[in-house]
Amino acid sequence: MLHISVIIPVYNAAEFLEKAVQSAAQFDEVKEVILIEDKSTDNSLEICQQLSSETPKVKLFQHPDQGNHGAGAARNLGIEKATSNFIAFLDADDYYLPNRFDAEKEIFKDSKIDGVFNAIGTEYLTEKGKEEFESKFKETSLSTVNYPAEGEEIFKGLLGLTTKTFGTSFHLNSLTIRKESLEPHHIRFNKDLRVHQDTEFIIKLAYHCHLKTGCIDKAVAIRGVHDNNRITKIIKYSPQYNQRQFLLWNSLNSWASDNQIPSESRKRIYLIYKSFDLSLKKGFVKYCNILGEVLKNPEILKTKYRFTYYNK
Incomplete structure (x- = not known):
């Protein structure tokens, strides 16, 4: 059986956090849900404390200075605290579906596979969030890549160097990685990038590790789109x-x-x-x-x- 640590960076996510945690804790494969609270200005910390006291799988951490350091630094702290041999990620305003780790159960039987990624879906939580998201992204119902691939093909595909269009990226919510695979090249999130640190992490990961597509025609997680999504606030090419x-x-x-x-x-x-x-x-x-x-x-x-x- 897989032993998985799910890392959730938490910043001003009080409205969504309980659903995210419950969606991860439901799996037998998930041995711990690691919450990294990043000095929220709402009552997220209190909800984290409540969840960690009620659910044995849930572990709560903050940065040593209890400051705000961004999602990249929060995920890095989660990686350091993780005790399972596999790591998965989840944003605090998103949630897993029941098939989240189905592909991993089979694919990770091959010891050469370092990581597996899948497709995610989208749920519109507000009308304004829906309008902003659909105005900026073509992939509105299913965020995925265009064909099955593994190894070097994924790295080249992410850079647009394959003979057919692979897709520009995949979402962290869909990624599961062997923890030990991160260590030879000390792959971590760039804490100096307050946005796009996930894209940089994925490209580095695809180069240094042997990744493989899992379920790419059906969502394994849902991204919640609402008024406060940072990614939809920036006008393309502004x-x-x-x-x-x-x-x-x-x-x-x-x-x-x-x-x-x-x-x-x-x-x-x-x-x-x-x-x-x-x-x-x-x-x-x-x-x-x-x-x-x-x-x-x-x-x-x-x-x-x-x-x-x-x-x-």
């Missing part, structure tokens, strides 16, 4: 969006160089990073930089980002 993407791809570009990943993948990461770098420049300097980059790397014109800018 200056704030481009700045956040720049920080993500700048970090990945440094990682790719430090780890000497294959040249094709390294160059793709660089071109995406550079396209967002160029998008943040202004005026005549911007066009001089674009011209210089195009002369050096004509392939940058093939990126879907195309030095995007935002007019309003």
Whole structure:
């Protein structure tokens, strides 16, 4: 039987937290539900304390300084506190479905598999949240990848380097990973990225570990969409969006160089990073930089980002 630690970062999630915890604690495979309370301003801490006192599986932790450090740092603390040999993640405003670990039970019989990911669904909790989400994302009913894959194909697929479109990413709610697989390269979330730290983690994980698709045609978890989802608040290709993407791809570009990943993948990461770098420049300097980059790397014109800018 799998022994799984489910890590839930908690910040201002009082309205949803009990449902999330119960959805994880229901599984025999889940030996502990680790709540990392990140200095909420609502009564999330009190609910965490109540849940941990009522349910033996639930364990509550805070950062040593009891401060707010973001979801990345919270998940890292959860990884350090986890005692099971497998780790899964869940956002505090989401929940697991009864089939959450069905694929893992079979796939992890193969010892070479480090991690499994699946599809997730979407539930609209408010009308405003639904409007904002549907205006920004094409995958509204099922967030998944386009075909079964494993190993290097997943890493290349996430970077758009496969012959057919794999999909841009997958959600942490659908991922289960062997804890020991994180250690050789000390794979952790980038605590300096307040958003997109999950995307960076997934790309690094796909490179260093042997991942495999699980159930990709049916949801195993549900993402709750409401008025306060941060991901829906940013207008695509607005200056704030481009700045956040720049920080993500700048970090990945440094990682790719430090780890000497294959040249094709390294160059793709660089071109995406550079396209967002160029998008943040202004005026005549911007066009001089674009011209210089195009002369050096004509392939940058093939990126879907195309030095995007935002007019309003």
